[in-house]
Amino acid sequence: MYPDPSPLSDPSYVRHHHWMQQALAQADIAAQAGDVPVGAVVVGPDNQLLAAACNRREQDRDPTAHAEILALRQASQRLGNWHLNQCTLYVTLEPCPMCAGAIILSRLGLLVYGADDPKAGAVRSQINLPDGPCSNHKLPVLAGILAEPCQQHLQQWFAQRRQNTIGSSSE
Numbered sequence: 001m002y003p004d005p006s007p008l009s010d011p012s013y014v015r016h017h018h019w020m021q022q023a024l025a026q027a028d029i030a031a032q033a034g035d036v037p038v039g040a041v042v043v044g045p046d047n048q049l050l051a052a053a054c055n056r057r058e059q060d061r062d063p064t065a066h067a068e069i070l071a072l073r074q075a076s077q078r079l080g081n082w083h084l085n086q087c088t089l090y091v092t093l094e095p096c097p098m099c100a101g102a103i104i105l106s107r108l109g110l111l112v113y114g115a116d117d118p119k120a121g122a123v124r125s126q127i128n129l130p131d132g133p134c135s136n137h138k139l140p141v142l143a144g145i146l147a148e149p150c151q152q153h154l155q156q157w158f159a160q161r162r163q164n165t166i167g168s169s170s171e
Contacts, residue, residue, distance in 0.1 A: 013145075015047065016090070016112055016142065016145045017145065017146065019041055019043055019088070019090040019112070020090050020092070020112065020114055020145045020146040020150070021146070022039075022041045022049070022052065022090070023039040023040055023041050023052075023067075023090045023091055023092050023114070024039060024092055024114075024146065024149060024150065024153065025039065026039025026040060026041065026052050026053060026054040026067065026092075027039035027054060027055075027067075027092045027150075027153055028153075029054045030054035030055040030056070030067070031153070031157050033054075033056075033058070033059050034058050034059070035054065035055040035056060035057055035058045035059060036055050036057070036154070036157070037054075037055070037092070037153050037154060037157045038054065038055045038066065038067045038068075038091065038092050038093045038154075039052075039053070039054045039055075039067050039091070039092050040052070040053050040054070040067035040068050040070070040071040040089060040090065040091040040092070041053075041071060041089075041090050042071045042072065042074070042075035042084065042087050042088070042089050042090075043087060043088045043090065044075075044079075044086065044087055045086035045087065045109075050074070050075040050078050050079065050087065051070075051071040051072070051073075051074030051075040051078060052071065052074075053067045053068075053070035053071040053074060054067050054070075055067050056070065064098065066096065066098065066099050067091060067092075068089065068091050068095055068099040068102065068103065069098070069099060069102055071089065071091075072084065072089070072102055072103070072106050072108075075087060076106070082105075082106060083106070083107045084106045084107060084108045084109065085107040085108070085109050086109050087108060087109050087110075088108075088109060088110040088111075088112060089103060089108055089110070089111050089112070090112045090113070090145075091111070091112075091113045091114070092113070092114045092115065092146075092150040092153065092154075093113065093114065093115050093117050093150065093154065094113050094115065094116050094117040094121035094122070094123050094124065094125055094143070095111070095113065095117075095121070095122055095123055096117070096120045096121070096122055097120070097122040097127070097129060099122070100122035100123055100129040100130065101122075101129060103130075103139065104129060104130055104135050104136070104137050104139055105136075105137075107137050108137075108139060109140070110139075110140045110141075110142065111123065111130075111139055111140070111141045111142070112141075112142045112143075112145050113141075113142075113143055113144075113145070114144070114145055114146050114147050114149070114150030114151070115147050115150040115151040115154065116143065116144075116147070123141055123143070124141070124143065
């Protein structure tokens with residue numbers, strides 16, 4: 001009998017899938033509150049949840065209140081250290097330049113994200129800050145975990161927003 005070569009049975013894939021689902025749950029919270037549905041969780045070296053956050057720009061009236069930034073802050077406070085080199089950040093959307101910079105500065109151990117961001121992605125889609133000359137930390141990245149549900153979540157939210165805007169402007 002041959003072992004199952006499927007990546008779906010690999011324990012690390014199962015772990016990444018689980019935590020990305022937790023990030024998607026955070027994205028739901030953001031959507032319900034009127035913010036762009038992006039969620040993030042930070043997991044520690046022994047696979048324990050250190051932080052969970054969602055976009056709160058609209059709620060907090062703060063342009064820096066991205067899910068990644070809030071999750072990194074929570075994890076650092078919980079650990080009592082800004083070095084997150086043994087932690088993994090799961091986020092539903094490829095980080096923007098601000099978030100990618102904060103992730104690099106945190107010395108994060110691994111970034112796992114769902115959907116690429118073709119407009120503002122700063123990890124691979126538009127620019128690659130982690131591998132750029134300004135980066136003082138080589139960031140391991142795993143992209144595409146639950147990419148389709150992450151992307152669909154965003155597309156549905158934006159479609160609903162457009163529909164609400166069209167519906168309210170015709171009255």
